[in-house]
Amino acid sequence: MIAVEPYRCGAIALIGRPNVGKSTLLNALLGQKLSITSHKPQTTRQSLRGVLTTETAQFVLIDTPGFQTRHRGALNRAMNRAIRGALEGVDVADLVQVAVGVPLFLVVNKIDTTAAADLLPFLKKVAGEAKFEEIVPVSARSRKGLDELLRALERHLPEQPAIHSEDALTDSNERFLAAEFLREKLFRLLGAELPYSTGVEIEKFEDERGMRRIHAAIVVGREGHKAIIIGSGGSKLKRVATAARLDMERLFGGKVYLQVWVKVRSRWTEDETALRRMGYG
Ligand SMILES: Nc1nc2c(ncn2[C@@H]2O[C@H](COP(=O)(O)OP(=O)(O)OP(=O)(O)O)[C@@H](O)[C@H]2O)c(=O)[nH]1
Ligand SMILES: [Mg+2]
Secondary structure, three states: OOOOOOOEEEEEEEOOOOOOOHHHHHHHHHOOOOOOOOOOOOOOOOOEEEEEEOOOEEEEEEEOOOOOOOOOOHHHHHHHHHHHHHOOOOOEEEOOOOOOOOOEEEEEOOHHHOOHHHHHHHHHHHHOOOOOOEEEEOEOOOOEOHHHHHHHHHHHOOEOOOOOOOOOOOOOOHHHHHHHHHHHHHHHHOOOOOOOOEEEEEEEEEEEOOEEEEEEEEEEOOHHHHHHHHOHHHHHHHHHHHHHHHHHHHHHOOOEEEEEEEEEOOOHHHOHHHHHHOOOO
């Protein structure tokens, strides 16, 4: 007789300081680029769910913005709200350093950058700092430890049928993902000169039999920021838009016609109405 394990399904929140690799880890676990990443802190501004379905379990992984401590104001309040919101109805929390009343995993990422001799003392030290269900060293970049992490997480998921269909990747809509991909290219292709108050608004999104027509505005807080993003002769904006379009085509699985312009809206990060229009809950 073969013993059949019951199916497991649950939500797992990835929480931690900015830049520790939460979004990279989400993508690595999904085996697909869904969440945007960059070497700059505070890349993720809103929570995003990615669904991984296996034969034995469905993992609903929730990427969150890094805890905000540096900047104040309405945008950061919205980001911290997104983290708290992600913790509601969660079954396991990852990468966390706060008590939330759910099993807590400490995922130590980027072990590819640490000498093995330094890792063990570090793991011993953090083990004493809080009560963790498991401590799992991984490298999202080199995919080390990911199978172990999934196996450990699976043991903590509730026994229940899958919530999402087995081919579901996310419950975010394409409009949101398009804005995110554009924002990622701004983060990646503009250096330190990228003003923190740069956002993306999708003004038009049409799908004509698989051909998506997207009109997007890059929103900056000051007239002077416009030139930084456009670059000489529009070269910067062109690179940003092309790179974003290629990512969108890959994820959406079809041709994308993308038109991008830059507009000025002063102090939008302080304007709750503007934030809502740009998708910040
Ligand atoms: N060497 C190494 N770099 C990594 C690893 N995981 C992520 N990174 C890098 O760390 C940087 C930050 O990664 P993100 O995934 O954007 O980090 P995050 O925690 O989501 O950051 P925020 O959204 O800003 O809070 C990027 O440059 C990644 O390429 C890893 O396992 N090894
Ligand atoms: Mg992130």
